[in-house]
Amino acid sequence: MVQVRKRLKMQATANDKILLAHGGGGQLSEDLIRQVILPRLGGHGGQALHDAATFQAGSQWVCMTTDSYVVKPLFFPGGDIGKLAVCGTLNDLAVSGAQPFALSLALIIEEGFPIASLERVVDSIGRTAAANGVQVITGDTKTVEAGSADGLFINTTGIGLKRPGVDLGFDRIAPGDKIILSGTIGDHGMTILSQREDIGFQSQMQSDCAALADLIGQCLESGSEGVRFMRDPTRGGLAATLNEVVRATGRSIEIQEELVPVNPTVKAAADMLGLDVFNVANEGKVVAVVSQDTADRCVDLCRRHPLGRQAAIIGQVKAAVQAPVVEMVTRIGGRRIVQMPYGRDLPRIC
Amino acid sequence: MVQVRKRLKMQATANDKILLAHGGGGQLSEDLIRQVILPRLGGHGGQALHDAATFQAGSQWVCMTTDSYVVKPLFFPGGDIGKLAVCGTLNDLAVSGAQPFALSLALIIEEGFPIASLERVVDSIGRTAAANGVQVITGDTKTVEAGSADGLFINTTGIGLKRPGVDLGFDRIAPGDKIILSGTIGDHGMTILSQREDIGFQSQMQSDCAALADLIGQCLESGSEGVRFMRDPTRGGLAATLNEVVRATGRSIEIQEELVPVNPTVKAAADMLGLDVFNVANEGKVVAVVSQDTADRCVDLCRRHPLGRQAAIIGQVKAAVQAPVVEMVTRIGGRRIVQMPYGRDLPRIC
Numbered sequence: 102m103v104q105v106r107k108r109l110k111m112q113a114t115a116n117d118k119i120l121l122a123h124g125g126g127g128q129l130s131e132d133l134i135r136q137v138i139l140p141r142l143g144g145h146g147g148q149a150l151h152d153a154a155t156f157q158a159g160s161q162w163v164c165m166t167t168d169s170y171v172v173k174p175l176f177f178p179g180g181d182i183g184k185l186a187v188c189g190t191l192n193d194l195a196v197s198g199a200q201p202f203a204l205s206l207a208l209i210i211e212e213g214f215p216i217a218s219l220e221r222v223v224d225s226i227g228r229t230a231a232a233n234g235v236q237v238i239t240g241d242t243k244t245v246e247a248g249s250a251d252g253l254f255i256n257t258t259g260i261g262l263k264r265p266g267v268d269l270g271f272d273r274i275a276p277g278d279k280i281i282l283s284g285t286i287g288d289h290g291m292t293i294l295s296q297r298e299d300i301g302f303q304s305q306m307q308s309d310c311a312a313l314a315d316l317i318g319q320c321l322e323s324g325s326e327g328v329r330f331m332r333d334p335t336r337g338g339l340a341a342t343l344n345e346v347v348r349a350t351g352r353s354i355e356i357q358e359e360l361v362p363v364n365p366t367v368k369a370a371a372d373m374l375g376l377d378v379f380n381v382a383n384e385g386k387v388v389a390v391v392s393q394d395t396a397d398r399c400v401d402l403c404r405r406h407p408l409g410r411q412a413a414i415i416g417q418v419k420a421a422v423q424a425p426v427v428e429m430v431t432r433i434g435g436r437r438i439v440q441m442p443y444g445r446d447l448p449r450i451c
Numbered sequence: 452m453v454q455v456r457k458r459l460k461m462q463a464t465a466n467d468k469i470l471l472a473h474g475g476g477g478q479l480s481e482d483l484i485r486q487v488i489l490p491r492l493g494g495h496g497g498q499a500l501h502d503a504a505t506f507q508a509g510s511q512w513v514c515m516t517t518d519s520y521v522v523k524p525l526f527f528p529g530g531d532i533g534k535l536a537v538c539g540t541l542n543d544l545a546v547s548g549a550q551p552f553a554l555s556l557a558l559i560i561e562e563g564f565p566i567a568s569l570e571r572v573v574d575s576i577g578r579t580a581a582a583n584g585v586q587v588i589t590g591d592t593k594t595v596e597a598g599s600a601d602g603l604f605i606n607t608t609g610i611g612l613k614r615p616g617v618d619l620g621f622d623r624i625a626p627g628d629k630i631i632l633s634g635t636i637g638d639h640g641m642t643i644l645s646q647r648e649d650i651g652f653q654s655q656m657q658s659d660c661a662a663l664a665d666l667i668g669q670c671l672e673s674g675s676e677g678v679r680f681m682r683d684p685t686r687g688g689l690a691a692t693l694n695e696v697v698r699a700t701g702r703s704i705e706i707q708e709e710l711v712p713v714n715p716t717v718k719a720a721a722d723m724l725g726l727d728v729f730n731v732a733n734e735g736k737v738v739a740v741v742s743q744d745t746a747d748r749c750v751d752l753c754r755r756h757p758l759g760r761q762a763a764i765i766g767q768v769k770a771a772v773q774a775p776v777v778e779m780v781t782r783i784g785g786r787r788i789v790q791m792p793y794g795r796d797l798p799r800i801c
Binding site: 120165167 | 473474488504515517523576593678
């Protein structure tokens with residue numbers, strides 16, 4: 102009895118402070134949002150678990166999404182915090198079926214941060230926004246004392262107009278639907294990690310950081326009826342995205358390990374660090390759940406796009422026999438459950 | 452010559468890093484935004500110096516504004532970082548002539564931050580949003596390692612619908628227009644400072660942190676034609692707001708010191724610390740420039756509202772004789788120029 106009390110007390114102590122894992126995009130993140138944050142927002146935060154919220158302005162449906170970026174290091178192969186912030190926010194709008202058109206930009210800068218670095222980051226923001234046809238329309242700049250922040254944190258909030266005729270949502274997913282992945286997994290997270298830990302693979306990896314609005318727009322325009330749901334598998338990786346689908350729909354998902362594209366260097370680096378590449382963040386990939394008869398056309402379209410050359414159908418939605426799960430058929434023909442990541446693998450990857 | 456070179460080099464060294472003053476809302480903030488940030492956003496950031504940007508969604512004009520909050524301490528007499536974030540963002544929308552209706556909420560939380568404190572802050576956000584009829588519709592949570600941030604930083608981005616028939620802007624300001632201030636100045640900044648420095652006035656000061664949308668809405672509904680421009684005098688205080696008007700319009704402003712309401716304790720605390728209360732931040736006040744024939748009605752309306760009981764006409768717009776300036780007639784009948792604050796007085800007051 103004393104032991105039980107002690108254990109309970111230890112749990113309470115561990116749970117009364119924020120852990121890094123609370124920001125990991127896995128189970129602990131979801132618990133924090135569902136148990137601590139949403140109930141206090143008066144039932145108003147009902148959309149807050151989606152990538153973007155939707156509101157009506159006159160007759161027009163508008164999407165809004167927000168993300169803060171705390172990636173470390175600020176500059177990495179394939180991108181920087183500025184490009185990441187613009188791409189990440191645009192992708193959240195795109196997977197919600199919106200055409201992005203405006204961003205806000207809020208900077209929190211540590212005293213002593215080199216202005217030359219700030220210039221590089223803002224250059225990157227300007228370039229990425231322009232390349233994707235969006236404008237930075239409003240902003241904010243705050244400074245904090247040396248030691249009170251780590252260089253630079255960015256918030257971008259994005260606005261997009263809902264594409265007419267596009268209807269995406271968990272509720273449209275049905276057994277038989279195919280799961281499309283637009284390319285290799287794990288590149289972003291492993292690149293960031295390789296910059297922080299000396300694991301000897303640095304030169305061969307590059308973040309996949311990219312804005313997917315054009316690719317996604319093409320898929321939606323060609324067969325919007327058959328596209329049920331889309332999500333960019335960022336924090337928590339492919340495993341978190343597929344598990345969210347399973348939880349929200351009550352359906353199971355079966356994927357084939359051999360069909361999931363992975364850069365061999367990324368796989369080797371993940372294995373070496375004991376990480377599951379399915380849990381590692383991506384910043385330029387989309388998971389789409391589409392109807393059977395749309396799947397091939399959608400993959401073809403992706404493969405003709407520079408950002409989707411390795412797109413593949415990796416699995417399908419199934420009616421759940423018992424509890425709904427994400428199940429993977431391994432390369433050697435075995436089966437394993439792909440769990441929702443708990444959340445502590447990789448801090449500050451976005 | 453050697454001395455000159457050395458001095459130039461020292462300047463270069465001082466200018467190549469971010470200073471706390473870059474976030475102070477004064478001259479250095481403006482320089483950073485105008486010289487470093489806006490040119491890199493491809494001409495797209497043209498609206499970025501305003502409190503809010505406007506875009507068209509279908510036939511509806513929509514306002515958007517963003518602010519990050521890094522106030523220290525997180526809890527203070529009269530409010531906390533959560534209430535401050537909601538009020539500050541709603542006020543930026545309100546002074547832009549919009550009716551706020553939605554917010555995004557992005558949290559950056561330091562590892563080890565007490566969940567009980569997070570709960571207090573989110574409670575405050577929920578309560579303040581609900582009291583003002585706005586919904587938190589989307590959000591984001593990031594965590595960073597202990598030592599990489601100072602407890603909690605918040606970004607709120609707000610959306611409002613432009614009020615029909617309301618046209619506010621620097622270009623509508625004309626000589627003869629009156630300057631209305633909705634109440635006492637300096638309360639927020641001095642309260643925050645008193646919590647950080649032991650100046651012995653703590654118990655007698657309270658932040659004015661409040662959402663002004665209702666007060667502003669009443670003024671606009673009663674005489675929108677005569678209301679030319681509004682601004683909430685936050686960082687940089689009343690001095691920064693009036694100087695912005697002068698710079699943007701090329702008109703001068705004359706104010707009467709004795710007409711500007713100041714809480715005596717706030718004045719005494721500012722004097723003791725060598726601060727000019729005109730430069731100190733407010734978080735529940737509005738400065739309105741209104742036509743002569745609207746001014747009395749507008750002040751009356753403010754005074755009947757709980758948040759505007761001490762509203763007063765404090766001065767007027769004049770044609771500039773030489774360079775446009777903010778001039779103050781002092782209590783003893785002298786005259787002094789109210790300068791744009793340089794920016795280093797009070798870090799992290801919002």
